[in-house]
Amino acid sequence: MELAAEAISGHPARHRALIALRAAPSVVLVLSAAVIVATSPGGHFGLALAVVPFLAAAVHGVQATALIGALTVGTYAGLRHWQSEDDTDVWLIKLGLMAATAAVAVLISQARVRELALNRSRDTALTLQRGLLPRDFPATSAAEIRYRYVPADTAAGVGGDWFDVIPLSGARVALVMGDVVGHGLHAAATMGRLRTAVHTLADLDLPPDEVLARMDDLVVRMGHDEVGREPGASCLYMVYDPVAGTCTMGNAGHTPPAFVSPDGRVEVQPQAQNPPLGYGSAPFAPVEVSLPEGTVIALYTDGLLDLRHREADDAVAALTALLGGGSPSHSRYGNPNDNSDHSRLPGARGAHEPAGPGPGADSLERMCDRVYAALPPEHDDDAALMLARTRVLDADHVADWHLSGQPEEVAAARSALVGRMEEWGLGELAFTMELVVSELVTNAVQHAAAPVGLRLILDDALVCEVSDASSTSPHPRRAEPWEESGRGLFLVGQLADRWGTRYTPTGKTIWAEKYL
Structure with a gap:
């Protein structure tokens, strides 16, 4: 009242x-x-x-x-x-x-x-959590996304389950799923801080193991600042590359992902022995897997497994049966004689684009609905599910050139770039990207180590990547009027819509994007 x-x-x-x-x-x-x-x-x-x-x-x-x-x-x-x-x-x-x-x-x-x-x-807490969780995901050519989220039906309040899809450079995409310890307003606020941190680290193009290591430091500091509260959160960070068809993942105490192959087989990634975030100094060794086009990556939280009332092996087996096309009545997710209306649960649903008539979109929706309908009527923990169907960029949208690192190859790189852009019908952008490539390749030849690689990716944006064997990252600076050099990266920043640097096991890659 x-x-x-x-x-x-x-x-x-x-x-x-x-x-x-x-x-x-x-x-x-x-x-x-x-x-x-x-x-x-x-x-x-x-x-x-x-x-x-x-x-x-x-x-x-x-x-x-x-x-x-x-x-x-x-x-x-x-x-x-x-x-x-x-x-x-x-x-x-x-x-x-x-x-x-x-x-x-x-x-x-x-x-x-x-x-x-x-x-x-x-x-x-529920309003805060729903405000912090993504309402919709950005469109990406790397994967098709569907998700479900159901808050806990308990007086303890909503938990800290969260998920995200973050576009990365080179047409890649990061898939994130996490769970904060506890319930209520504090868990929702902590979830928001971690999600913001993940976005910041992803924007730096850090590999999954380094992202989790830095988040681990953040959770440790949060535990020191909030005396009396138990720190801790689990997180699964995955990076999918549609050009190579590979997925690199790091796991910090989270439930392992499941992979549904195009022929319907379901495989669950072995449980990582890494502790959750907040314990400090824990290595998060990355795992890389190759995925055929059309593979569905399933990320979920432990609330979906209902581990408080079932054994972990039985819960995972039930989930794999549902993902593989089995009926909820054939799994231990639900009672086969239970005719109650599960649609009353306040489940959020969404995708990065409206569901179309194609079989792929309908299949993901059906998979989400099967798992969602199998949830028990009363559950004391949040349940989150995110499905991502992988896509692969065909060879016609990717062009690679390997350079020896000699100065005379800068002109050859410009010529190859202009020729491929003419084939793609992007001649009006050729001059702009020619300047970008000229600056990046010149910097690689003069200041880095061979071999030098040039790659073009035709996606929602035109992506230009220049790789070399040096781990030293260049920094833009503002040259004085009398200086004859030092304006290369400044020029790249003015001509491209986005640019940045990411490190690789063999060196680094400097990339620049021009929106189409």
Whole structure:
């Protein structure tokens, strides 16, 4: 009722109604006492005052209820003067009953206030979490995305489950799934901090193991700042490359991903022995797998497995059966005789683009629906599922050249670039990208080590990548007017829409994108 009162307090008429509602218990107390005094009943009509504390408990907080209850008991004691009843023992019993009703009303008011506080905290945490989670994913040619998210159905509040899809350079994409320890507003706020950190680290083009190592340091610092709270979060960070068809992943104590091959076979990645984030100094060795085109990558949280009520092996087996096309009734995810309507669960659903009529889009939707429908009606942990169907860029959209690192090859690189862009029908951008390639290849020849590689990727943007064997990253600087050099990267930044550097096991790659 207090929540409703807050919602209507802005309107003058409703504000007056709210004041009258809050004054109702006191008015009833005064009127009841006046009626009893006027009629001078000789029976037990005075006990009608016992309803006043309960009325106060339904309207006021604990302190106001206790005050009105005390006034009610005092009023009943004062009415002794007008009552014709001479039996003191009976009157004392009635007075004790009146005091007991006032005490019970205070307890009811405490329970009601606590329930309102829990509901307000849960609603706030749920609003915060839904605001921090992505509503939609950016379109990417690397994978088709579908997801489901179901908040916990418990008084403890929502948890810290989160997921994300982050476009990277070179047409790659990062798939992220995490789970923060605990429930409530703190878990949702921690989830938001970790998601922001992942976006920042992904923008630096760091490999999965380094992303998790830096996030581990962040969680450790958060634990030092918040004394008394248990730090910890699990995270799975995957980078899929549609050019090479490979997926590199790092796991920090999270549930392992599942891979559904185009022929329907389901394989679960072996559980990594890495601890969750927050333990410090833990190595997160990356794992690389090759995936055929059309493979579905399934990322999920432990709430989807319902591990509090089932063995881990049984839960994983049930999930793989559902992902492979099995019916929920054939798994231990649901009771085969349960005909309850699971659609009442408040599950979020989404994709990076509207579901189309194609079989691939429908297949992902059906897979999500099968897993979603198998959730138990009551669950005490958040459940998140994200499916990504991989795509591979064909050879017509990728061009590679290997250079020996000699200065005369800069002109050959420009010529090869212009010729391929003419084939792709992008002649109007040839001059701009020719300048970009000229600067990047020249820097690689003069300041880095051979071999030098040049790669063009035709995607939603035209991506130019220059690789070399040096691990030294160049930094743009603002050259003075009298200086003859130092403007190369500044020029690249002005001509390209985005550019950056990522490190590889053999050196580094400098990339630049021009939006089409």
